[in-house]
Amino acid sequence: MSSTFPKDFLWGGAVAANQCEGAFNVGGKGMSLADVHLYHSDQDIISHDSDMTLAQVKAAIEDKVGYYPKRHGINFYHTFKEDLKLLAEMGFKTFRTSIDWSRIFPNGDELAPNEEGLAFYDRLIDEIRSHGMEPIITMLHYETPLNITLKYGGWNNRKVVDFFARYGETLLNHFKGRVKYWIVINQINLMYHESFNSVAICADTVDNLDEAKYQAIHNQMVATALIAKKAREISPDFHMGTMLADCTAYPESCHPDDIVLAMKRNRLQYYFTDVQFRGSYPGYMNRFFVENNIDIKSQEEDAAILKENTLDFLAISYYYSSMVSAKQNGMNPIDLSKNPHLKANPWGWAVDPKGLYNALCQYFDRYQVPIMIAENGFGMYDKLEDGQVHDDYRISYLSDHIAQVKEAIKDGVDIFAYCAWGPIDIVSCSSAEMEKRYGFIYVDIDNEGKGTKQRIKKDSFNWYKKVIESNGEIL
Template identity: 45%
Template sequence: MNAPHTPVTLDDISASPASPTSPTSPATAFPEGFLWGGAIAANQAEGAWQEDGCGWSVEDVIPYVPASDYANLDIVRSRAEVEAGLASAADAYPKRFGIDFFHTYKDDIALLAELGLTAFRTSISWTRIFPNGDEEEPNEAGLAFYDALFDELLAHGIQPVVTLSHYEMPLHLVTEYGGWKNREVLRFFDRFAGTVLARYADKVTYWIVFNQINTALTDPFLTLGLLADEEEDLDQAKWQAIHHQLVANARAVATGHRLNPDARMGSMILDMTVYPRTPAPADVYAAQQHDRDSLLFSDVMVRGAYPTWFHRYLADRGINISMTKQDLATLREHTIDYLAFSYYSTAVVQDGFRLADTIGWPASQDEFRNEHVAASDWGWQIDPLGLRYAFHVYQDRYDIPLMVAENGLGAKDTVEDDGSIHDPYRVDYLRRHIEAMREAVRDGVDVIGYLPWGPIDIVSSSTSEMTKRYGFIHVDRDDYGHGTGKRRKKDSFAWYREVIATNGATL
């Protein structure tokens, strides 16, 4: 037994005496059919931003931000910033080029098949299907692209896990309709979702309706399409928009189940696990309040109703959400089949912090840093045990299947003179997180898949940089989209291939 006040670590667990469920025993293998995969997003990989009728999305006006400015990243967008993006040189906006996955997907999928993936998560870019978002008819060229992409995955024995909305809202719906606060956008999303759910019903089983839907609290532009300088009351606009997204999620679940009774309709949150900075009751309460805010979204999607505390929160702030009786019935009747979540980092909070009342979640800043864990080059705290903690929170709270839809280490990789890329830091990060996931499975948590972020290097989401790399496959592009695009396997490629081949028995 550990001495008083000595924290239990993953190394302690790994060093425990052998048992029938030791890491070398077949009993420790992950469930049969476990999804070993990887995850990307269309806006960060595809490029070809104006090909085949594709329209402008919100991501196309998010510029490259050097890592040195990350702590001061401005995520509250204005119309002036959007207009500046529309008029600026394309190479300042690397997502417009991505890694050219739109043209290279066949070769890239062949590499992912060699890696051994059984699942691959990507998104359908809304602007490839409805370039402005409000068209009556879809763009057939965009639909045909995803037909070809999913066919290629299936031909290699890889299941597509498809996200409907991954920060790819048509920019026209922001500038002309005011974003998700406008109920018309809900109707437009219904049309988009219905179109692609019907088109790919026989090709896609696992759907994720919204990516990290709870980031609506921290990034109202990318998630909700709100221009802060045009909102008289940003909180009012945020919560109205959030309600519309939650209704859209339930409607998409209903549509997916109607079109394919075997479809697994899920949605996704960003895990924002926090610890109280001190044992002071006020700090502990702040952490609890933070959890309520970040988990409100999954509470509604899984339980089918808003939690009781939320009504007081709105009343105290004078926020009035327009919602119909049919909205509430839809939320109640069409809950998700599984909960997907991304897990990267944890943080600490203290008295006075309330997630629902802030913009941004700067977990890399000193104010939120936990002195007991290490951090990445970008200041993200590396906390494998926090993943096991998160699994238990979700299992105890919801008791439905769980999927890790993103997890990974953003790091600076060096290409050696001989073309090799040695990334033991990535292997170490992923190994320790998979070990934590394995312990959660042993604990009885229903985990159905692990899809680490960026199996191939792509453009970073928030900062549009390539310097911050996650992949097992290196892509020769720099922060301005320049480079040969050549793909190279990193050392982690062979390691993850062995993990998959042994169903997680060899780490």
């Protein structure tokens, strides 16, 4: 039994290109899905609704008045050297970010990459490595080029498989020897929660949206397998992973109806990784497709591609736990009940450190593959007072969750990395808020893009530095 974190454990943090880089029209970059996410002061309005329409997309492209925060981020495109220096001061062993597909192939379907885009990521990855950090790179983190939606209808079009595979192969060849860990697609299961971000389909352009989403995921899994195949041909040093947002749910009670509902709902989450680690569609999904009139168009070679090119590791994001009740909820993955035993943050996310321990053990028991915690963090409205941010609530949240990671390690779960989400404040994925903050470093920008852009260390900065120095022994 191991009672401590491994000596070579990768402590660090994670961001996404579309939430931090900005410079959306610099260096030959094309528009991506993230660039049409409008900020609303009324947070009851979610402009990137899972069922975004083609009219909304076209209106966003032409809009000269609205504010689109992900086009600007925190200007990481120009400040990454200074920002990475701050992360290095905390002792980061790893830094996870994404490469924006629309910087490399602006329209997604080009035959040759944009060299200026590759040059930017050369500078970024070399800078990460210069600080002794292991780069963890996500190939797709909600940055599908907008042209894929406008010209091809989204990921449900089989042509996109080849486009993405070309992009993936380009990255593997270009960054060979500098990047070892690759997450092909971020949170592939969030097609339920963030459909447009995930699969680039406008709801009003397909007859059967659910079928189109599952077709898109099939195409993403085939493309991922093709990239994994190419990775093994290019270098034995590559480690190829997939990523889930943990959306598994507790049953409300021990009533058999609650137990069975939770089991069936959880299988809708496991199905993505059942395919990517076991190499074929599970029987329960074949039944689900039949009973829900979903017809997946699969090419003859797809079964072999999936079977022969399973992945090496699982990356998970974990923020909160969920609960379902047979009396209140059905099979829709976003239909949940509140857990009366847990407190939530202002966005309704139930704080549950033991839920992370539970999730890690369940995934490892099921797949027996190494696990990376690719995201874990606490979003909150931080107050900047007299040049300081006292974020004890963030320290408490992260400390309690890291303690549960250690419990999983004691059980023999193979965990090799912990990436705190948003180690420097960035634009929120779901709400496009800047003021929903996760970082150890405060960035003085408000929801409308105003502010000095100054970087300020929060109390959690020095706390996380001690966590890393002690290899998780001081929490």
